[in-house]
Amino acid sequence: ISAVIPQKCIAQYFVRGQDPCSLKWEQIKTEHFRIVFPKDFAKEAQRLAYLLERAYGPVSESLGQEARRIPVLIHNQGVESNGFVGWAPRRSEFFSQAPPDNYGQDWLEQLVIHEFRHVVQLEKLNHGLTKGLTIVFGEQATAAVAGVYLPFWFIEGDAVATETALSNSGRGRIPSFERGLKAQVLEKGTYSPEKAMFGSYKDYVPDHYELGYLMVAHARSHYGRDIWANVLSDVGRKPYPYAFNRALKKHSGHTTTGLYKETFEELKKHWQKDPLFNEPGVEEPLNPTSKLYTNYYRPQFFQDSMVVAVKTSLDKIPRIVSIDPRGKESTLCVPGYIDYNSLDAGAETLIWSETCPDIRWVHRSYSDIFCLKSGSRKRLTKKQRYFSPALSPDGQQIAVIESTPAYDFYISIIDANDGKLIRRYDPPVGTYPMQPSWSEDMQSILIISQDGNGKEILELKLADGSFASLHKAGFIEISGPEMIKGLVYYNAAYCGTEQVYVLDPQKGTSTRLTSAAFGAHDISINNKGRGIYSFYTSDGLKIASLANVSESIAFKNNDNYYGNGFDSILSSQEQRPEFKTDSNLLKAYKTEPYSKWSGLLKPHSWGPFYPNAADYEIKPGASILFHNLLSTSFLSLGYEYDLQNNYGDWSGSYEYKGWYPELSMNIKSGKRENIFSGGDNNTSLEWQKTSANLKALLPLSFSRGAYVQYFRPSISLLYIHAGKTARTLDFFQENQAMTFEYRLSYSLLHRSVARDMRVPLGFSVNVAFMHPLLKEFSAGKILTATSVLYLP
Ligand SMILES: [Zn+2]
Structure with missing residues (x-):
């Protein structure tokens, strides 16, 4: 969640992108x-x-x-x-x-x-x-x-x-x-x-x-x-x-x-003075050590002897890695925009969810399920809103949390082979479901459920779609429940840091399993009873190993919450809003249609200067700016003065980004003065320069794994006119030119991280063809091509 208040006043006309043009508002x-x-x-x-x-x-x-x-x-x-x-x-x-x-x-x-x-x-x-x-x-x-x-x-x-x-x-x-x-x-x-x-x-x-x-x-x-x-x-x-x-x-x-x-x-x-900082458990990282801050999310056993995890670091984009028993790490796959916490490992298959952007609309995207099987990455679903996938013990089904644009949620089961939807379960009314996981007998699914009373662990019985509460945590943070041999392992913050807990659903009692100084999460246990989990250090999330989990469960715990206490001081200084939703109040507001064309001519800013949105340059002059709520229409009108050449231009520019191609036009007009030196006298010639252009651009982008591709075809009509003013000398001949320009830009770029000064690998090409449209002005045709190659 961010407040966008740019550092420099020239960049404050902030636009994120557009919603699909088919939407009704x-x-x-x-x-x-x-x-x-x-x-x-x-x-x-x-x-x-x-x-x-x-x-x-x-x-x-x-x-x-x-x-x-x-x-x-x-x-x-x-x-x-x-x-x-x-x-x-x-x-x-x-x-x-x-x-x-x-x-x-x-x-x-x-x-x-x-x-x-x-x-x-x-x-x-x-x-x-x-x-x-x-x-x-x-x-x-x-x-x-x-x-x-x-x-x-x-x-x-x-x-x-x-x-x-x-x-x-x-x-x-x-x-x-x-x-x-x-x-x-x-x-x-x-x-x-x-x-x-x-x-x-x-x-x-x-x-x-x-x-x-x-x-x-x-x-x-x-x-x-x-x-x-x-x-x-x-x-x-x-x-x-x-x-x-x-x-x-x-x-x-x-x-x-x-x-x-x-x-x-x-x-x-x-x-x-935190007791866990003073008596932490002994965690020996089994991942290779690195001088760089590195995180390993969701470590899990894979193919018997290996450990897999999502690795993030300051120098490389996120990847799925495996670590063999000798501690050697290798990259299994570089996914697209992966949700780090979504990785789930079956016996031979890995699954996870990725955000898949729309090719045109920045405000439309999908969350799809991907899998890695015998070394190749496959997209299982297309254009869905599926999150937190969990592979069933037999490897044939995947449980996901599904969402809709209407803010409805389901616990859905899809086919692990073709991604087809098998069945949807409604969560209890008024609750938000998260992080499903299967029971070993495949009769039920555990979820974390959130509502006005905080969080709890629920068990969904697949036979009849009913729910049973296994554990209520209230407003203490809990996550990631997994049922293993009749016990539920989950993350909880009962002591003020997040640790792994074990719940016995029969008795309803929970026991703390880990004592990591800064938190432990997401235990995974293999069939020999060995456990691995991630724990936090100042160098990032590392992977710890527990030789025998069931022997460690007898751990005596003393879980007084050790927090910084700010939350209760802040709460005591304020009056909380009453959010209890009363169904009588909920229907009280009148809904009206909202026209896409409203607010087009409402100025938001003006001033004694002329900002150029394209190159972030500011010139003296005057301007007035219009930008509608849907961020589809941008108009600026003004007068700009060129200090270097001492001339001023009236100008207007308009962009409309609400249709599939983006349209833009701008027009500029101002006086120019040329000095001719002839004999003893210098003659001054004043004339009027008017230029205009009209452009249609299709800004498409495609992302795939580690790469992003941009494809941007455009057509422009350029017009220039040299005309007379009242002071123009007689010998001056009016002239004009009109040109068509077709342009095609394509780039294939490796995604980069903050540390990269440039794109680590990629290339871009830009081809343009121009030809004159009006015969009065004799101009030739121009074909240009430029290309840039980025090498590590
Ligand atoms: Zn904020």
Whole structure:
């Protein structure tokens, strides 16, 4: 979940992409929101409208700021779980697919609290000088003040603190959200504030959500709830250099650096007293050691003697690897955009899910099941929304969680050979199912279920579709249940770090199996009773081995929750929203059609300069910018002045991206002056230059495994006219030219990671042909071709 507030004001017209052009849109207007959504989301849109209104007061309260009515745009055609707030134009966009491994809160409730908090943060800036600037520049002024002065750690940390304060869940209560910094501080030491805030290509540095939450929560617990309201208010009123640091110093006595040091000095002392840190279990990693931060997700036994896992590292894209008994590692497969936690190993087959993007629409994507059998990778399903696949013990069926754009979920069974749907089971009403796994007799499937009371482990009886509750965890994080020899192994955070637990469903009692200092997850047990699981260290997730699991189950545990305590301090400072959905309220809002053509001519920003969206260049002049809510229509009008050549042009450009090909046109016109030197005098010749072009482009992209391909054919019509002005001398002849250009761009590029300066491997070609259309102007034909090759 991110707030998109770019660092530089020139990049603030943020566009992610478009939804399919076939969608019909509807809207619900409430007192404080306008929710715009595809028609098939109508049922959930009612609930969302209700949740937004319920959250409005509590989310704004601690910043003491009312927000003006804001549009909330829903994208439900993809499988991405995300949301953001953009400010030029001012709107919030929600991606409604719930994450396949969500924590104990409804996804829409989480989005509502977190994203609306970003809206309130920005509204809080809009006072004093910032408000004055919005009169001169429009909405881009607020975005620019936020981009220049508010650090990302604060923006996201405050939103995570809010989601934690206003719910029973939230990332502030999830141990795996804290483990990165905890392990780093205790094992490697506290990094410099610059490294912690700006990241590193050498070492893994936890992101600004994790860092920001701890700093924001620490400040609130020491300097009171209103500290951040006061800081934001000062920054907005007086956005002068170092505004954030000065305001923080005034209200807490600390600069950013001081707050960082104080936060981690205190946390370090607290973390050092964690009983599990002082008496951790002995974990000998069986994966090869690496100097680089490396994660092994979902380690499992495969083909008797091997261990497989999804490996991620700073220097390479994620891959599925195998480790043989001597510890030698080899790559089995480089998948596409794999869900790291989805790998499941059968005796001879590996299965997992990948996000498969649409070739044209950024906001449409699928989650399909892939398998690796006898060394070759095969796509089992096409254009589905299947998550967390689990292979049945006989290898013939796969259980998945299936979702729909309407926000319905099923536990579905598909054929492991051809991917065809066999049967769908409805989860209990009002619950979100996750992470299915088969019982050994194939009579039932275990799932994690989430509802208003948190999480529990349910057993689905396949014969009649009924559910039995095996274990209720409430708002303690649990995940990944697996039934092995009548016992249920799962991950749970009862001691404040995530560990592997064993549940005896007959007795209803749970026992802790692991004692990893920073967390252990996902045990896999072979038929000889040996177990492997992943455990977290400051160098990433490693694989541990347990010689005999059943002997270890007698482990005596003392599971007092050892957390940082911020969640209860934050909660005590706030009033929680009441999200209990009352069916009477749910039908209260009127749904109206929403036209794709609305908001086309509503300007969001203007100013005494001319930004060029294509090359991010800013020229003096004047401009007015229009950008609709659906991000399909972009109009800019203005006057730009070229300081080098001393001439000015009126210009207008328009782009429409809502159809399959993207259309764009622009026109520019201005006076030019040429000086002729003849004899003793210089003669000045003034004339009028007008140029225009019209372009249709098909931006297609295809991804396959480690590679992404772009195919972009386009046709353009270029026009140029040299005309007379009132001062043009008589001998000047008017002239014009019109040209057609056909262009074809193709690239095949290896996916890259943050450490790559360039594409590691790939090539691109660009072929263009131009020919004149008007005979008056004699011009030849031009054929050009360029190519770039990227080698390691
Ligand atoms: Zn955010």
